[in-house]
Amino acid sequence: MQSQLHAQPIFRALKDDVVAGFAEYAAQKREKKGTILFSPETPNEKIYFVLSGWVKLFRETMSGDEAVTDVMTSGNFFGEIGLSGHDPMPYGAEVVEDADIISLPRFLLAEEIMRNSLFGMAVLQNMTRQRMQRDMEIEHRTVQSAPQRIGCFLLKFCRDAKTSPVRVHLPFDKTVVAHRLGMQPETFSRALAKLREETGLRVQGATVEIDNLQRLVDYTCSACSSSFPCEDKKL
């Protein structure tokens, strides 16, 4: 498990013995789709590293509406809000595709941040990147139409592809994608159909084939402040 911890981007620059120290407190577990890792009601003092699978972060109102703020996969971690302390999180986390997850007490991170300012800087830059992504998300939900948001989502899985026929496989249920993009499943269904008409892509279950990448980019990125391929700026 130590090697898996050390492979996490945020830990890559740490010394072996530090990671070994973490590993003693760490717990790895395979979690099934549907499992709630934590929710606003349950106090929580861990951070979670996703090794495989997908986990959605969401906020839920008293009337049952939910807003998905992010869906994370391998290389990502979450639960770092507050960094120490046992307060309930302001959001919940639910596994949406079977996942391998390592959990680690938060206080270990907090200690290492104080001890090692280079590490602290790495955590800060991670948080900064997350804030930027949220800003982006707010922009998308404000200025993009539903079909455009779907196009934007698909393009994230086309970053490397340069030759046009690209085949994308949706990594989790369409319902989750819909909420991740701030729309209802019904709207998602119709918006995907519209996107198909507009950009000539083909949909077969969870598989999407994009014959003309440029056409999708043109349709989607016209309503965005950045343009394809819009990766995070290196920090």
Added chain:
Amino acid sequence: MQSQLHAQPIFRALKDDVVAGFAEYAAQKREKKGTILFSPETPNEKIYFVLSGWVKLFRETMSGDEAVTDVMTSGNFFGEIGLSGHDPMPYGAEVVEDADIISLPRFLLAEEIMRNSLFGMAVLQNMTRQRMQRDMEIEHRTVQSAPQRIGCFLLKFCRDAKTSPVRVHLPFDKTVVAHRLGMQPETFSRALAKLREETGLRVQGATVEIDNLQRLVDYTCSACSSSFPCEDKKL
């Protein structure tokens, strides 16, 4: 100016000589409404502290639509993305009410973060709070109606008031409030009228009188994951 820097929440715990060092590089200026402090096109290497007035942060698409992600006032600072380096910011900043602003080269912060991990932790927690606010914002724009978002906005200015007739003065133009809440000015106008009917508040120009605070809370906070008074959790 050193005293004004030292009064900034993020600097409060720093030693005098450190702040004095910052002050040598700092520039204070009064900025008029309408001034663009920076935009995505202009490389920028400063962070900005608001002493008075209001500044909006926004993202703008190629077709001219804009999404306002935040509006900041005294005690807030912005431009810390990246923390060092001269890359263009991924967003712009525009003064929306005459403001006194101190600007400071970003590298000073980066240096102090590496030198003083307690300070680094403070910056990290500031960023964490901002990310949480963005999450909140995404939730609001997903599950609240336009009148509810306005109600929520008004309630932020009622945090201290416990006795019911409260008088709130909108601190910047309604157009800016509208965009801050992710809606068009016309929608804002109508939604405010609706809110008036629903909760019995009265509007006179930029002044809003709330006779029955509880009624506003009931109407607004039913579509939210937290409830009034929903301040940031202490970090």
Added chain:
DNA sequence: GGTGAACATTGACATTGGTCAAGCTTTCTG
């Protein structure tokens, strides 16, 4: 104190996305 510019409101209408209900398809499970 008058005038223009900026800000705000209103009406008419178009568009988007949400809701509810039904039916279909895929996947899981015994």
Added chain:
DNA sequence: CAGAAAGCTTGACCAATGTCAATGTTCACC
């Protein structure tokens, strides 16, 4: 393999918000 459950799609309809254009109001400046 059968049956059930979960996920997805579609239709009909409705509510919310955006758009465009006209008009009203406020405020700063001469």
